[in-house]
Amino acid sequence: MPIKIPDQLxxxxxxxxxxxxxxxETDAVRQDIRPLRIGLLNLMPDKISTETQLARLLGATPLQIELTLVRITDHVSRNTSADHMAAFYRPWSEVRNERFDGFIxxxxxxERMPFEEVAYWPELRAIFDWTQTHVHRCFTICWxxxxxxxxxxxxxxxxxxxKAFGVFEHRNLAxxxxxxxxxxxxxxxxxxxxTEICSSTLAEVQDLQVLADSAETGAGLVDDRAHGALHMFNHLEYDSDTLAGEYHRDGSAQLPAGYFPADDPTREPKNRWRSHAHLLFANWINEIYQTTPFDLVAGLAAEGQAVLA
Structure with a gap:
C-alpha cells in the first residue's frame, strides 16, 4: 500500500x-480500510531531507500510512522556510487531542546541551507523557x-x-x-x-532491553516495553550521502569511520544499511498493525486509562 502525504510536499x-x-487525498478516501495514522515530530534542522527519508521507509511497507507532520508549538525553525512549515506542519497543541497508531x-x-536548557524541553516532556495515552507505539531517534x-x-x-561518526557494525542481541x-x-x-547512553546504565533498568549494540559506539537500539517505545540512538534512516554532507558542511578533520571507500572523501560512499533500514521500519509498522485497536479513539482511551491506573 502507498503512503498518504500532502500533494505539494x-x-x-x-x-x-x-x-x-x-x-x-482523493484516492485514499476510496479505499474501504483504515490507514495507520503515523505522526512525525521533526526536530532535525534539514526538515525536508528528514521528511523524505522517513516517508520513504514508511511508504515501502505493505500497509496504507497516513503521515502527519508535527512541530513544537512555539519553536521557530531557523533552517526551514516559514512557508514550508505553515503549509505542511501542524503544531502539537493542535493535534494533542488526536490519537495516533505510531509516532516518530x-x-x-x-545534544551537548543539558536537557533542561533546551528551549522546548517542557513541551517535549509533555509530548512524551501524551504518547502514553494518545499513541499506540512510539519510535524515537538519536537525541x-x-x-x-x-x-x-x-x-x-x-x-x-x-564524535561518534561513521558507519559501524552492530550485533543483533535479540x-x-x-x-x-x-x-x-x-x-x-x-x-x-x-553523546552516548552507557550500556551499563541501561542494564540496570528492568523495563529496558538492548536489542543491538556496537563495540565502538555502544547501545544502538533499545526496546522500552513499559512505554510502548523503540529507541534508536543512530540513523538507519540516513541517505547514502548524509554523512558526507555532514563531513563537508562542518569542515571537520574527522573522517566518518568505515564510510568513504579507502577513507577517501572524494569517492562515493556505498550504502550498506538500506535493506536493514527498510526491515526495521517494516517490522515496527507490522508490530503496530498486529496490536493496534481498529477503533483508535476507544482503544487508546482504554490503554491510557490502564497506564494512568
Missing amino acids: PARHVLEAEGVRVMG ITGAPV AAQAALFHFHGVPKHNLPR PTSPYLRGFSDTFDIPVSRW
Whole structure:
C-alpha cells in the first residue's frame, strides 16, 4: 500500500521518482480500510531531507500510512522556510487531542546541551507523557531517544571526547524480538552524535532491553516495553550521502569511520544499511498493525486509562 502525504510536499516528487507509491487525498478516501495514522515530530534542522527519508521507509511497507507532520508549538525553525512549515506542519497543541497508531520523534542539534536548557524541553516532556495515552507505539531517534530515556527512566547522557561518526557494525542481541525479525547477526548503521547512553546504565533498568549494540559506539537500539517505545540512538534512516554532507558542511578533520571507500572523501560512499533500514521500519509498522485497536479513539482511551491506573 502507498503512503498518504500532502500533494505539494517536496518529498512526494522524490519518492514518486524512486518508485514509492504515494497516495493523494482523493484516492485514499476510496479505499474501504483504515490507514495507520503515523505522526512525525521533526526536530532535525534539514526538515525536508528528514521528511523524505522517513516517508520513504514508511511508504515501502505493505500497509496504507497516513503521515502527519508535527512541530513544537512555539519553536521557530531557523533552517526551514516559514512557508514550508505553515503549509505542511501542524503544531502539537493542535493535534494533542488526536490519537495516533505510531509516532516518530527525531533527533535535534542540541545534544551537548543539558536537557533542561533546551528551549522546548517542557513541551517535549509533555509530548512524551501524551504518547502514553494518545499513541499506540512510539519510535524515537538519536537525541530524542536519549531524551525519552532521561524523561521516563532518569537515564543520563554523557558527552563523548570525540564524535561518534561513521558507519559501524552492530550485533543483533535479540533475534527473537519482533523489531529484529529477519535481521542478520551483524549489520551496519550510520552514527553521528556527540553523546552516548552507557550500556551499563541501561542494564540496570528492568523495563529496558538492548536489542543491538556496537563495540565502538555502544547501545544502538533499545526496546522500552513499559512505554510502548523503540529507541534508536543512530540513523538507519540516513541517505547514502548524509554523512558526507555532514563531513563537508562542518569542515571537520574527522573522517566518518568505515564510510568513504579507502577513507577517501572524494569517492562515493556505498550504502550498506538500506535493506536493514527498510526491515526495521517494516517490522515496527507490522508490530503496530498486529496490536493496534481498529477503533483508535476507544482503544487508546482504554490503554491510557490502564497506564494512568
